[in-house]
Amino acid sequence: MARPLRGSARYMTDQSHHRPVLRYLVATAPAVAAAAALGGLATDPRSRWYRRLRKPRWQPPPRAFGVVWPVLYALIAYAGARALAAADGERGAVARGLAVNLALNAAWTPLFFRAHAVRLALADLAALNASNLSLLRRFGRADRRAAAALAPYAAWTAFATALNAAIAADNPDKRRTRVLGWRRRTL
Numbered sequence: 001m002a003r004p005l006r007g008s009a010r011y012m013t014d015q016s017h018h019r020p021v022l023r024y025l026v027a028t029a030p031a032v033a034a035a036a037a038l039g040g041l042a043t044d045p046r047s048r049w050y051r052r053l054r055k056p057r058w059q060p061p062p063r064a065f066g067v068v069w070p071v072l073y074a075l076i077a078y079a080g081a082r083a084l085a086a087a088d089g090e091r092g093a094v095a096r097g098l099a100v101n102l103a104l105n106a107a108w109t110p111l112f113f114r115a116h117a118v119r120l121a122l123a124d125l126a127a128l129n130a131s132n133l134s135l136l137r138r139f140g141r142a143d144r145r146a147a148a149a150l151a152p153y154a155a156w157t158a159f160a161t162a163l164n165a166a167i168a169a170d171n172p173d174k175r176r177t178r179v180l181g182w183r184r185r186t187l
Contacts, residue, residue: 025081028098032077035106036069042109049116054170059163072153076102079139079149086143094138101135104128108160118168125161132157 044050045062060068080098087094104127112121132154140147 020085021081024084025077028077028080028084031099031102032073032080035102036073038106039069039109042114044113047113050113053118053167056163056166056170059166068156072156075149076153079146079153082146082149083135083139083142086146087138088142090138090142094135094142097131097135097138101128101131104131112164118164118171122161122164122168125157125164128157129154129161 043065045065080094083094083098084091104124108121108124108128111117111124132150136147136150136154139150
């Protein structure tokens with residue numbers, strides 16, 4: 001019997017495909033959880049600095065982020081596991097791309113909330129968006145459902161980029177950045 005085509009309904013229900021996905025989920029879930037934990041520890045929307053920032057009217061309420069991000073992190077772990085299970089010859093490139101993406105994801109929150117580096121956080125988001133596009137392409141080549149599962153994360157990150165850009169534009173006087181306890185001037 002011929003092996004079903006990747007992305008076909010029969011391929012997705014083939015039990016031999018589920019085992020590798022679970023095996024890779026055991027690897028992707030802790031990596032994603034680490035990025036999520038770092039973000040959660042560094043986030044402080046009640047800080048005096050954050051409350052004083054001028055923010056656009058279209059910014060969601062803080063509680064929306066607590067609802068959206070756990071779902072997105074679960075989708076990242078699942079999509080990564082599916083893509084790794086199906087990647088065959090590109091598995092190393094998919095794993096490296098996912099690792100870089102998670103590092104960029106984890107870097108944003110400390111840059112924004114702890115270092116108060118609004119513009120540097122925006123640059124991180126620009127790199128994260130490029131990484132998302134690369135992952136979408138790689139995941140799509142390996143498994144279309146993996147790419148579809150990653151799409152909401154890419155969309156939310158694009159929204160976050162617009163939000164960060166609006167905050168940077170609306171707060172030109174916020175030129176001090178805290179990095180490792182030191183204050184320095186930013187460009």
